Amino acid sequence: MRILIALLVVCVGSAAFWASLDHRLDAPDWQGQLRGVSYTPSHLYTDADHDEHLTDAMIRRDLEQLSTVAKRVRTYTVGAGYGSHGMDRVPYIAKEFGLKVSLGIWLGDNLDKNAAEVARGIQVIKDNPTVIDRVFVGNEAIDVRAELTPDQVAGYIRQVKKGINNKKIEVGTAEIYNFWLQDRAKDVAKDADFVAIHILPYWDGVSSDQALNNVADIYEKIQKKYPNKRIVIGETGWPSEGRVHRGSVPSAAIEADYLRHFVNFAAAHNYDYYIMESFDQPWKGASGHEGAVGAYWGIFDAEGAPKFSFTGPLTSFAQWPTFAASAAAGTFVLGAVVLAVLPALALEGYFLVAGMVALVVSGALFIADASSLRYVDRTAIGGALLIVPAGLFTALLLITETSEWALSLWRRRRTTLPASDLAVQPRVSIHVPTHNEPPLMVIQTLNALSRLDYENYEVIVLDNNTADDRDWKPVEAHCATLGPRFRFYHFDNMKGFKAGALNKALELTDPTAEHIAVIDSDYQVFPHWLKTVIPAFADQKVAIVQAPQDYRDAKESLFKTFCYAEYTGFFRIGMVERNEHNAIIQHGTMCVVRRSAMDEIGGWAEWCITEDTELGLRLFEAGYIALYTPETMGRGLMPDTYAAFKGQRYRWVYGAMQILKRHGGSIFGGKAKLTLAQRYHFVAGWLPWFADGLALVFGVLSLIWTALMAIAPKHFDVPLTALSSVALALFTVKSVKTIWLHRAKVGTGFTGSIAAAVTGLALAYTVGKGVVLGLLTSSSPFLRTPKCENSAPWTQILKISAMETIMLIGTAVAITATVAVTHLQDPADLVWVAALAVMAVPYASAVLVAMGSTIKLGRRPALEPDLTPAPVYSKAKMDIAA
Known part of the structure; x- marks a missing residue:
């Protein structure tokens, strides 16, 4: 019932949101014919279509349709030097439908083509003196395209006048209204019979409710400037699709509203005008002319279908029922699937997840609506091949992140580690692999192990490939003081990284040991560790019991405080949630594994640099259970430098990609005994890392795209607002989730939450690099995380965060x-600037954390590797482990 309530409320809210976008527009009807429309033929989708020869049949089809709505058409070329060949046929055909033609002669910077245009134009005018009422010699050639000077255009006007020798036919040129307000326009106006102004409020960023006032003001200014000239509005209109331009919003409804108001106003004030334009021109958008919006100025679409009516009721978003129904249906169906597979939640949790589903569905509808998919070309299809997968990934990530958010806060039941007294303590073999470790640190670890409140265990310290015997000899000597249960081994030239050492330790393990425990060489365990976790193995299907990674040096420096906040979130939130589904991540420390299960699956994988996680996955594939306790049972040391911190995370990510490539068949299909929940959690756990990988790729592409925008602004525009908003939505959701959950579940307060967020962001580049290289390469050397190092000097800040x-x-x-x-x-x-700023946050965080890692204030000195403590013979001397 809670699921149904949440879905119904959210679906109603989603539909209401779409309905709220619609409102009535008070637009007057227009029953008469338009005074004029600019004409470029229909069905022109590409530059190639625009440049090919037009047939009489094509022109006749268009003019027959236009004759029903307009008295005359304005052309732009006769096709002799520029544009579509065959446009000179327009006046010859127009007479069949009683249309007047305002003939256009295109002028550019090619003087030979100009000569051809003018010559053919003069001949066409002479052939059709009763059809042609006006001649436009050039179109925005002076001010917009800056291809000719005012004197040159004035000369062409005089040439045409002389050539046609017909006083009844007006000759002039057309420019945007700003040009005619300049002093240099006077030379052109002197030779022109009329002043043709282009007034397009959209390009001025004027809102639709102020557009008509804008037109009237401009017309009045031009009229005052040229009181003795006929003022002609050569172009005016509004686009039906495209980008918002300052205050101007393109839409079919606003186009209809503007034109219905304009033509009524023009009739009342006796304006002479041409509506821009007759048919949509997709070739303009495809070729970069005027941006994407250039394709959508027609009163008919490119196929000749009316885009709106000049009469009847008009609303701002007439399609809202379709979008509302789609949003509600999509939210209900997708939401039902998502909520049904979630464990029982409080109503608040269902509302949160259902709300995110609704946001994803409506976001997808917004992107589809904003993408101007009316005239799809190959470029658009190619873009969709990139955008659609990225959009699906984003939706999946948002829903999985929100699901974890809701489950962490509002899950109704939690699994706890089974507790019971042991009648007989099974033997446990504790393995401590070491390599180039500070001996005092390892000795402290062994001292803590000697305090375990458990009788039946052994400790195998296996040092591998440590070249300097000053690092391992003191540990060997100390083991001898701790009694026979502590055994030390040193091997040179051992293969297989840490996994190789652990496999060797298995060979050396007491045959009677039933369980294998592993801790890192810096961990000081609590006495009750084994006594607490071993009872869980009473269930023979339990193969792993994992305690959290925790750290004892969080207060040593600001850098480690930040690191601690970032580490802790996963072990207090993510692992707790995964434990509910038998899908935890096994760590290489504080874990206990059933030996028979380990033998069954073949031990540690030496090909993988995250052998612990890989082992856990194989145990799941074999059908075993893993349990997790959030109770801290030991604490280790965090990396001392930012470089080591990054190196550790890179190893984790690269190893995860190795696992994905090796076990992808089992996770996404296969015959493994993985449950759906286990498959989900492994994939969902990797999604944020894949997001960082994609962010790195898209970050580089964004820099390239922005450079192209600067170099060729006519061909490269800022990405769609809806797409840029995706990056903002991801950043916002992840940041809010991190801060909220850390305060609620980790208990580090608001400051700790911010520290966790900043530190996590500082690793984004490293994680992204690990994902990309992990997928593209097959092997990487094992990166040991050094301990007890001195902090990096401040002079190394740029070096350790160079790429960031x-x-x-x-x-x-x-x-x-x-x-x-x-x-x-x-x-x-x-929005694009905001998206770029969001992309910059991880890099800025990395530099900030790098700076923090060099601060020495409050740091303890590094442990000296050759410092050998006195042998420990009694509990009184065990305080070295404190």
Whole structure:
């Protein structure tokens, strides 16, 4: 019932949201014919279509349709030097439908083509003196394209006038209204019979409710400037699709609203005008002309279908029922699937997850609506092949992250580790692998092991490939003082990394040992460790009992405080949740494994640099159970430097990619005994890392794209607002989740939550690099995490965060370039800058953490490797482990 309530409420809310976007537009009807429309033929989708020869049949089809709505058409070329060949046939055909033609002669920077255009234009005018009422010699050639000077255009006007020698036919040129307000326009106006102005409020960023006032103001200014000239509005209109431009919102409803208001106003004030334009021109969008919005100015679409009506009721978002129904249905179906597979939650948890599903569904609808998919070309299809998978991945990540969020806060029941007294203590063999470790640190670890409140155990210390005997000889000597249950071995030239050492330790293990425990050489265990976890093995299907990784040096420095906050979240949140589904991640320390199960699956994998996680997955594949206790039972040491911290995380990520490639068949199918929940949690656990990998790739691509925007702004525009918003949504959700859950479940307070978020972000580049290289390469050397090091000097800050610094600088340059190129005139520009800023946050965090890692204030000195403590013979001298 809770699921149904949450889904119904969220679905109603989603539908209501879409309904709220619609409102009535008070647009007057228009029953008459338009005074004029600009005409470029229909069915032109590419530059190739635009440049090919037009047939009489194509033109006749269009003009027959236009004759029903307009009295005359304005053309732009006769096709002799520029544009579509065959456009000179328009006046010859227009007479069949009683249409007047305002003939256009295109002018550019090619003087030979200009001569051809003018010559053919003059001949067409002479052939159709009763059809052609006006001639536009050039279109925005002076001010917009800056291909000709005012004197040159004035000369062409005089040439045409002389050539046609017909006073009844007006000759002039068309420019945007700003040009006619300049002093240099006077030379052109002197020779022109009329002043043709282009007034397109959209490009001025004027909102639709102020557009008509904008037109009237401009018209009045031009009229005052040229009181003795006929003022002609050569182009005015509104796009039906495309990007928001400052205050101008393109939509079919607003196009209809603007044009219905304009034509009524123009009739009342006797304006002479041409509506921009007759048919949508997809070739403009495909070729980069005017951006994507350039394709959508027609009163008919590219196929000739009306885009709106000049009469009847008009609303701002007439399609809202379709979108509302789609949003509600998509949310209900997807939400039902997601919520049904979740364990029992409180109502708040179901609301949170259902709300995120609704956000994902509506976000997908927004992206589809904003993508201007009306005229799909190969480029759009290619873009979709990239966008759709990225969108699906984002949706999956948002839903999985929110599900973990809800489960962590509102799960109704929790699994606890079974507790019972042991009648007989099974033998446990504790393995401590070492390699180039500070001897005092290892000795402290062994001292803590000697205090275990458990009788039947042995400790095998296996040192592998440590070249300096000053590092391992003191440990060997100390083991001899701790009694026969402590055995020390040293091997040179051992293969297989840490896994090789652990497999050797298995060979040396007491045959009667039933369980294998592993701890890292820096961990000081609590006395009750084994006594607490071993009873869980009473269930013969239990193969692993894992205690959390915890650390005892969190207060040694600001850097380690930050690291501790980042580490702790996974062991207090993620692992607790995975334990509910028998899907924990086995760690290489504080774990106990059933020996018979380990023997069954073949021991540690020496091909994998995260052998612990790989072993746990194989045990799951064999059908075993793993249990986790969130109770701290031992504490180790964190990396002392940012470089070591990054290296450790890189190893974890690279190893995960090795596991994915080796076990992908079992996880995504196969005959393994993995449950659906186990498969889900392994994939869901890797998704944030894949997100960092994609963020790294897209971050680089974003810098390239922004550079192309700066170099060729006519062909490269800022990405869609909806797509840029995806990055902002991901960042926001993950940040809020981290801060909320850390405060609620980890108990580090708001400051600790911020520290966890910043430190996690500082690892984003490293994680992304690990994902990319892990997928593209097959092997990487085992990266030991050094302990008890001195902190890096401040002079090394840029070295230890070199790539992050480069990416930070590059992103800052990209932001600056975007501001310089776009002037932040459009909402899409602002959102893109915000997205770039979000992309820069991980790099800035990395530099910040790198700086923090060099601060020496409050740090303890590194343990000297050759410092040998006195032998421990009694409990009184065990305090060295404290």
